[in-house]
Amino acid sequence: MAQRPRYADLPDGSAWDVLDPKLGSLELLTPERVAAAAKLVTAGKRFSLDLPLTLPSPPFFGREPFEHTIFSLGMANVFDDKLDNFFPQGSTQWDGFGHFGHPDKGFFGGRAGADVEAKTLGIEAWAAVGIAGRGVLLDVARHADIPGNEEFAITREMLTATAATQGVELREGDILCVRTGWVAWYKALDVAGREAVAAASRGQGFEKFHTPGVGPGPAIAEFLWDHGVAAIAVDNPAVEALGPGGLGAPGDSVHTRVLAMLGIPLGEFFDLDALAEDCANDGVYEFLFTSAPLGIPGGLGSPPNALAIK
Numbered sequence: 659m660a661q662r663p664r665y666a667d668l669p670d671g672s673a674w675d676v677l678d679p680k681l682g683s684l685e686l687l688t689p690e691r692v693a694a695a696a697k698l699v700t701a702g703k704r705f706s707l708d709l710p711l712t713l714p715s716p717p718f719f720g721r722e723p724f725e726h727t728i729f730s731l732g733m734a735n736v737f738d739d740k741l742d743n744f745f746p747q748g749s750t751q752w753d754g755f756g757h758f759g760h761p762d763k764g765f766f767g768g769r770a771g772a773d774v775e776a777k778t779l780g781i782e783a784w785a786a787v788g789i790a791g792r793g794v795l796l797d798v799a800r801h802a803d804i805p806g807n808e809e810f811a812i813t814r815e816m817l818t819a820t821a822a823t824q825g826v827e828l829r830e831g832d833i834l835c836v837r838t839g840w841v842a843w844y845k846a847l848d849v850a851g852r853e854a855v856a857a858a859s860r861g862q863g864f865e866k867f868h869t870p871g872v873g874p875g876p877a878i879a880e881f882l883w884d885h886g887v888a889a890i891a892v893d894n895p896a897v898e899a900l901g902p903g904g905l906g907a908p909g910d911s912v913h914t915r916v917l918a919m920l921g922i923p924l925g926e927f928f929d930l931d932a933l934a935e936d937c938a939n940d941g942v943y944e945f946l947f948t949s950a951p952l953g954i955p956g957g958l959g960s961p962p963n964a965l966a967i968k
């Protein structure tokens with residue numbers, strides 16, 4: 659792999675000319691790095707990082723719940739199940755490259771909306787090779803008082819301070835997991851509270867839907883690129899902070915700067931709570947991270963089927 663430029667040297671913050679057009683920054687997950695990450699498994703402890711597919715309930719951003727039917731295959735002792743109205747981005751998810759583009763420059767690699775609709779920028783490319791490597795958890799929520807339902811930006815300085823407190827370093831090719839505490843906050847809501855927050859997420863401009871997340875976009879993009887992060891997964895709805903000012907100026911959001919321009923997949927609604935508890939107990943914040951997205955041809959997102967293994 660050629661020497662990567664620094665973020666400051668990328669033209670307009672675009673890495674399109676230096677990355678694989680289908681894998682983007684996932685190209686950093688080389689066989690050597692995956693093999694080294696596998697050596698981090700010493701205790702055999704496994705943590706699923708996906709919420710149940712039925713959470714959040716109701717789903718956010720106008721997505722809808724799926725219907726699950728169990729039916730007989732014609733023999734009394736054989737059943738199958740069927741999911742209708744399934745939204746692959748309704749629960750824990752990877753945002754694929756076709757999900758979110760730059761308002762002027764287009765989607766990752768300079769593709770247009772028509773290319774996305776023609777299914778030429780699909781997540782099946784990630785599914786074909788899988789996502790695996792060294793995972794690092796930065797449990798910011800454990801070290802800072804982060805409100806569950808307010809716009810709150812976790813800055814790169816907070817990420818750096820958390821890494822130092824935990825005694826862990828980021829290395830090129832890492833899959834960075836950031837815990838904001840939002841999923842834990844959400845899980846504690848009752849039915850009415852969950853309905854209210856889902857309704858707020860459907861509003862225009864996020865006036866009433868406020869969440870913590872990483873930001874602001876340009877500084878986080880520089881942090882992730884210069885550390886060589888292959889993918890970022892966060893326990894919140896959109897990786898970045900949302901609120902009236904959440905997405906920032908057009909083209910400056912984390913979605914645009916990181917997903918569209920740097921080809922770094924965004925993981926949302928990750929459940930990092932059990933993993934975080936274990937990391938706090940043993941003081942080990944690195945692990946083998948694996949994820950097998952669904953091979954939906956032309957798909958724009960997928961449940962990650964993610965595991966952390968220590």
Ligand code: UVW
Nearest residue numbers: 719747753895896926
């Ligand atoms: C939106 O950007 C609305 O969706 P997501 O947070 O799933 O990327």
